[in-house]
Amino acid sequence: MKKFVLGFIFTVFIFSVNAQVTQWRGPNRDGHFADTTLLQSWPESGPELILEVEKIGKGFSSPIFVDGMIYTTGMIDTLDYLSAINLEGNIKWQVSYGRSWNKSFPDTRSTPTVDGERIYVQSGTGRLACINRKTGNEIWAVDVDKDFETEYHLWGNSETPLIVDDKVICSPGGEKTSIVALDKMTGELVWQTKSLGGPRAYASATMYEFNGHRFILAVIGTHLMALQPATGEITWSYQYHNSEKWPQNGLIWTNTPVYKDNNIFLTMGYNYHAVMLEMDSLGMGVTEKFTDQTFDNHHHGVIYHNGYLYGSNWRDNKRGKWVCMKWDSGEIIYVNDWDTKGAMVMADGFLYCYNEKGNIGLVKPDPEGFEVISQFKIKKGAGPHWAHPFIADGKLLIRHGSVLMVYDIAEK
Numbered sequence: 001m002k003k004f005v006l007g008f009i010f011t012v013f014i015f016s017v018n019a020q021v022t023q024w025r026g027p028n029r030d031g032h033f034a035d036t037t038l039l040q041s042w043p044e045s046g047p048e049l050i051l052e053v054e055k056i057g058k059g060f061s062s063p064i065f066v067d068g069m070i071y072t073t074g075m076i077d078t079l080d081y082l083s084a085i086n087l088e089g090n091i092k093w094q095v096s097y098g099r100s101w102n103k104s105f106p107d108t109r110s111t112p113t114v115d116g117e118r119i120y121v122q123s124g125t126g127r128l129a130c131i132n133r134k135t136g137n138e139i140w141a142v143d144v145d146k147d148f149e150t151e152y153h154l155w156g157n158s159e160t161p162l163i164v165d166d167k168v169i170c171s172p173g174g175e176k177t178s179i180v181a182l183d184k185m186t187g188e189l190v191w192q193t194k195s196l197g198g199p200r201a202y203a204s205a206t207m208y209e210f211n212g213h214r215f216i217l218a219v220i221g222t223h224l225m226a227l228q229p230a231t232g233e234i235t236w237s238y239q240y241h242n243s244e245k246w247p248q249n250g251l252i253w254t255n256t257p258v259y260k261d262n263n264i265f266l267t268m269g270y271n272y273h274a275v276m277l278e279m280d281s282l283g284m285g286v287t288e289k290f291t292d293q294t295f296d297n298h299h300h301g302v303i304y305h306n307g308y309l310y311g312s313n314w315r316d317n318k319r320g321k322w323v324c325m326k327w328d329s330g331e332i333i334y335v336n337d338w339d340t341k342g343a344m345v346m347a348d349g350f351l352y353c354y355n356e357k358g359n360i361g362l363v364k365p366d367p368e369g370f371e372v373i374s375q376f377k378i379k380k381g382a383g384p385h386w387a388h389p390f391i392a393d394g395k396l397l398i399r400h401g402s403v404l405m406v407y408d409i410a411e412k
Contacts, residue, residue: 022065024160025062029206030206031303032346033346039410041374043374045376047376048407049405050395052405052406053091058074058402059073060107060399061073061387061399062111062390063397064114065390066392069086070084070404073110075106078100081094081096082094082097084133097141098124099127100123101155105155106124107383118132126150144182148176148192149175149176150199151249153201159171159200164229168182173198177194191232196220196222196234199221203253203255203257206256215229215235217257220250221251222240224257226286240266245273251272252268254268258309260327263328264276268297269296270314271293272296275290276288276290290329295311300343301343301344309325318340338355340357343355343387345391350362350364350373358378360396360398362375378400381401
């Protein structure tokens with residue numbers, strides 16, 4: 001009987017630790033969504049708009065959809081709010097989780113991470129909150145950026161929390177530490193890394209798993225680092241920031257690293273070089289495989305697919321083109337025009353591109369060229385078109401400022 005009880009407790013513990021996580025840019029934070037049987041073209045006016053919700057607060061964070069509910073963040077007055085919305089468009093609850101960033105671009109930027117019955121989200125000033133998914137009640141909160149003495153760059157905190165096993169990963173940067181792990185159930189500190197210097201970045205961490213290696217890939221304004229999930233030990237680090245090429249104290253680095261096998265791709269805009277890293281067979285270090293000056297993606301994410309990398313590049317803050325790169329060699333296959341730069345995700349064999357002029361395009365990933373099969377324009381909302389799309393259950397979720405739109409993209 002005791003063995004049964006212990007086994008039952010152990011099983012429940014494992015289940016709670018490994019609950020289903022729904023998060024920014026898909027299950028693996030790489031822009032790939034698992035939906036299939038989606039429309040392969042759209043009517044001229046776009047797919048059917050099945051839901052439009054206002055009063056969510058302004059921002060450019062992404063919405064999340066899970067179990068028939070939408071969770072999204074927005075800035076109302078000076079506070080960041082998390083809203084729970086059902087498919088009838090009713091806001092079930094709306095709660096504040098911290099102060100917004102109040103300087104340049106003071107809109108919300110952190111996308112909520114849903115782990116079982118809990119939601120994790122960070123305010124623009126670095127307050128990490130754990131919130132009950134059903135009620136909206138706050139379970140615990142930690143002022144990460146205050147407690148760990150964050151050094152900010154220009155635009156505050158844009159990080160989306162990463163769940164790893166029983167921990168929540170945050171990247172405060174600064175002189176006290178670089179990365180911290182908190183117990184996801186209590187908020188208690190589990191570990192903190194030594195500081196590598198450099199301010200907060202805007203990129204969120206991700207999990208790297210390949211050939212027996214399992215690391216947290218985390219970013220501060222100067223470095224990429226590979227961390228042991230259990231202890232926070234830094235297995236290796238790579239200094240991306242070059243003060244001769246970028247005279248500020250850290251990079252305006254927004255893109256989560258993209259990896260395939262033992263290669264890891266880093267990119268940011270502003271004519272700063274992209275770099276492909278190659279990890280050694282023991283997982284103990286990386287070397288530069290190649291650098292590139294063309295594929296400097298701003299803050300829109302890039303997609304790996306069948307040996308090629310797709311995304312947009314930066315010409316200036318208002319202009320950019322669409323790029324395809326051969327993953328193994330860095331060869332630029334094409335650079336094509338379509339309005340301007342923008343966000344990109346992928347589902348069911350198609351790229352979903354949302355550019356900064358408000359146009360959404362359906363594109364087949366093809367190294368022969370960038371061909372927009374269908375497109376339509378987002379006409380509601382205000383502010384930058386920066387929120388990355390989210391796809392789930394045959395639905396395309398688009399957020400523009402204080403307006404949320406849901407489109408039916410399922411093949412009938």
